[in-house]
Amino acid sequence: MTGSGQLALAPAMSDALARWLDTESATRGRSAHTINAYRTDLLAFLGFLGAHHGEAATPKSLASLRQADMRAFAASERARGYGARSLARRQSAVRSFLRWISDREGFDLSAALSSRSPKYARSLPRPLSPEQAQDALDMVAVGHDTPWVAARDTAVMTLLWGCGLRISEALGLDGREWPFRDALTITGKGGKERRVPVLPVASDTVAEYLRLCPWRLAPDEPLFRGVRGGRLGPDVVAASLRRARAALGLPPTATPHALRHSFATHLLAAGGDLRSIQELLGHANLSTTQVYTGVDDARLMAVYHSAHPRK
Known part of the structure; x- marks a missing residue:
């Protein structure tokens, strides 16, 4: 267990997360700020899965991920005070990681990925005249x-x-x-x-x-x-x-x-x-x-x- 009460990240999952972040940085030109945000988003998601299922998530265990898991994660984040905009951004990072790891591991996560992100009204910029x-x-x-x-x-x-x-x-x-x-x-x-x-x-x-x-x-x-x-x-x-x-x-x-x-x-x-x-x-x-x-x-x-x- 970690100090926060969450299960520690499995070594294989920690390695997969590091590889995905490296890929995002190298091939998509993500900034250091974005990479740090992605890391935070995925650690929250993987930590939730560990607590939700009672065991640390591994790359192979993600094959059994279902839409209900994604909805439970969203409900958990809302309970922690995340608004629709922040939650949509976090879920976007999670989906990107899941698409990458499903291709890498050779399983189908289309059911889990079909869960919709919350809708939010995008705030308009406030320019000066x-x-x-x-x-x-x-x-x-x-x-x-x-x-x-x-x-x-x-x-x-x-x-x-x-x-x-x-x-x-x-x-x-x-x-x-x-x-x-x-x-x-x-x-x-x-x-x-x-x-x-x-x-x-x-x-x-x-x-x-x-x-x-x-x-x-x-x-x-x-x-x-x-x-x-x-x-x-x-x-x-x-x-x-x-x-x-x-x-x-x-x-x-x-x-x-x-x-x-x-x-x-x-x-x-x-x-x-x-x-x-x-x-x-x-x-x-x-x-x-x-x-x-x-x-x-x-x-x-x-x-x-x-x-x-x-x-």
Whole structure:
């Protein structure tokens, strides 16, 4: 037994899980964060099976898995407080593992895999309007007593809004990337590369930051520096935008990631097509990008109802 009261993972199952995670990482380009999440999901599932059947699950014992087992696992997770969205994600990882191990071991798990995931309403991104985004950047530009720090935070946020970068992608830039010229090659999730056009205003804000920055620009050093010279951390950028939104009365959803959402939403509103926006954002699946159409539709309906209120 483990310290939590669950049966210890059988060695053969532990080995199978490690092999599957290695496969996901090597062939599907899963990030370290995703691999860790998958490991947690599968350990929860396999631990449940051990307690449910009174013996540790093995690769061969999974051949007898039934839909009732999957439903019992879902009920157990709900009882632990998991919502529909989290449970659907966890079940997706479990299904991927079961498909892999059934192919590897040569048995049929179609009955167990036919169990449906819970439905949930996908939450819409909360972008800023163009005016709100510009006001936030203007406030950040004057929101710090040290001019180079204010210029730095403005440059980072301009890249998020103007290029649709993730905060990790912007802060991961090194000196060798400068000058940007017309486009940047960004390595996103899963090591996937994409080309992102850089607007002149974004290059200008970075140039101003570098003019004021007390640290020498070097090819192998971070482009964006903290006050002690190390790589700038995302919490510092979030804190800067938090002060700006408080001064402007913007909602708590006005975060650095909301600037990336704003990039996508504003492009869509201006007539951009989903495929192009998908490539610019570095989304692996078009369905991830399609969520922004819901934002645009929601805004359209808000305008409609304000112009045509029900009597």
